[in-house]
Amino acid sequence: MVLAVKWQSRMPAVKVKYLLLVWVGILLASWVLYMQYSSYSELCRGHVCHMVICDHYRRGIIAGSACKALCEERTLSLQRCLSMSPTHQVYTGLWKEKAVVIKCGIEESANGEGIPGSALRPESSLFDKPARGTSMDEFREMLHSFLKDSLGEQTSLGTLVARVVTLADVNQDGKVSLAEAKSVWALLQVPELLVLLALAGREHTPRLLGFCGHLYVTERVDHSALWRLEVPPTLRPVVPEAVGVALNRWLAPAWPRRARISIGLLEFVEDAFHGAYGSFLMCDSDPARVGYSKQYDCKMADLRGVASEAAVRGYLRGRPCQANADCTYGHDCTATCDRLARQCNTEVVQPNLAKVCALLQDFLLFGAPADLHADLDKQLRTCVTLSGLASQMEVHHSLVLNNLKTLLWKKISNTKYS
DSSP states (O other), X not given: OHHHHHHHHHHHHHHHHHHHHHHHHHHHHHHHHHHXXXXXXXXXXXXXXXXXXXXXXXXXXXXXXXXXXHHTSOOSEEEEEOOSBTTBEEEEEEETTEEEEEEEOOOOSOOTTSOSSOSOOOHHHHTOOSOTTOOHHHHHHHHHHHHHHHHOSOTTHHHHHHHHHHXXXXXXXSOOOHHHHHHHHHHHTSHHHHHHHHTXXXXXXXXXXXXXXXXXXXXXXXXXXXXXXXXXXXXXXXXXXXXHHHHHHHHXXXXXXXXXXXXXXXHHHHXXXXXXXXXXXXSOOOGGGEEEOTTOOEEESOOTTEEEHHHHHHHXXXXXXXXXXXXXXXXTEEEEEETTTTEEEEEESSXXXXXXXXXXXXXXXXXXXXXXXXXXXXXXXXXXXXXXXHHHHHHHHHHHHHXXXXXXXXXXXXXXXX
16 A cells, blocks of 8 residues: 555656656657758759759750650659759659669869869859850860860870760761750769769769750669668767667678679779779768669769869869868868978879778678688778879789789689679
């Protein structure tokens, strides 16, 4: 009887405690939903992009292989929003019974984040070149000059110019109309599109499937990031980092499949270094930019973090600085600061391979076979410390890369994972 009385006397306090917890839970959930909605409405502006593109198409200002499907037949539509910036719209879609990614955005000169070309131009200047009356020879010269500035002096630039002209000739009549020329010129102002063209045909580069004005369509990568789980920014203050790491490791593919993905990523480093149209630098080595197929073959899901070496050097050349941090292109293409001259040097300190190996330390070491773990750890540590002038260390870099590939390939060759 006494116990019953005590319990009844505690009931109001217990009820208040649970009501308070429920109220806090509802408040937190409401905040998360509000932040998600606010973020979505700010970042996802595909309807604006669609409206602008189709308006220009109907007025005959632009052309492209995807225009009819997007604006007339409606067989190409924007579905799930993946945008991380309001100035660069990214959506999933379906076209010709294939899963695709639709991107809309054009970059201009420079912004405060150290990446030339990440702000959307005013629509009035998107399609202002070439001017009416430009001859085909003049247009080819425009293209050659632009590609030379963007990629550096390359003996194969003529081949790339011919490829761009073929891309522009949408109706394949052997001629390039003014609308076709304006569209392909606008496309070339997007750095990612330039990388897609320069690395076209490589196994680890997504294919360009079509375009309309400055909107372009690429093949969709089945898994669009190395890690399957990314904690939304709104939840990061309340979700411990260790929880995210543990969940990602639990959801990650089996180790042999991760080894196969890693070999592909190392092959991409080879593709980017001394390709047909010069070298390319990975200036944002975010694991969210590296994807893979259902067969666990690496395929870059987002090439916006990749830039030509010529573009990076051009950005750094003569740039005033006080410290090395002032000499950064993108997120992590950093050169040294000459403090006597107070100007940036043009050689990036950390090569692509070192950045990729830093990713692979997290991705490969956990769950690695016991007989391989020590050797793999040692090789990755050596790789991560690579630095200095690429021209002076090219042989050493190639040796480290090939040793890593060989180590991984020996372990999974002659198995179902090879």
